[in-house]
Amino acid sequence: MTRPTSCFCSALLLEGGAALACLEDWPASAGLLQEALTLTRERLPVRASNVLYWLGYGAYRTGEFAQAERAYRQSVEVLPPGTLSRGRVLSLWKVGACLRRVGQFCEAAQALREADDSARTLNAGSIRGLIVAEQAALAFDQDEREVASALAAEAQTLLTPGGEEGWDVLRPLLAALTAGPVSALG
Structure with missing residues (x-):
């Protein structure tokens, strides 16, 4: 019997880590993903990128x-x-989302702009919906209600109806826009 290659092992570790993340077993997920990252960082940059995304x-x-x-x-x-x-586009979107949540609005806007430009180049409308929803929330956090409202309307046309991703940001934003002045969104 031959020994599995590090490429094969890293693929299994990535899949296992991602599955455990979906099950919200964060410590076990992180353990497998860190092991996968060790095997991929230098030799398999695309897989390493995927591992880092899941981390x-x-x-x-x-x-x-x-x-x-x-x-x-x-x-x-x-x-x-x-x-x-x-x-790459999904990672840029999440960079912007994280930066917004820690109050680094200028950096968040830059990351989201880059993500949006890349999503347009790829013609990835569903991913653009996620990005535009986050841009709308960012505008709202910066008290730019008209911009937030316009971006929210655009996001509604791009997001998958009945889906969860993107709507988790957009629904509270739409409620806040309807309700009037409130504090920043989560």
């Missing part, structure tokens, strides 16, 4: 936004220069 996902879901932002940013940085992919 960011776990941190984001547990409210560790600064840690999540670092992982998502690293997810973009390990990719070869000039790489344009859905994974």
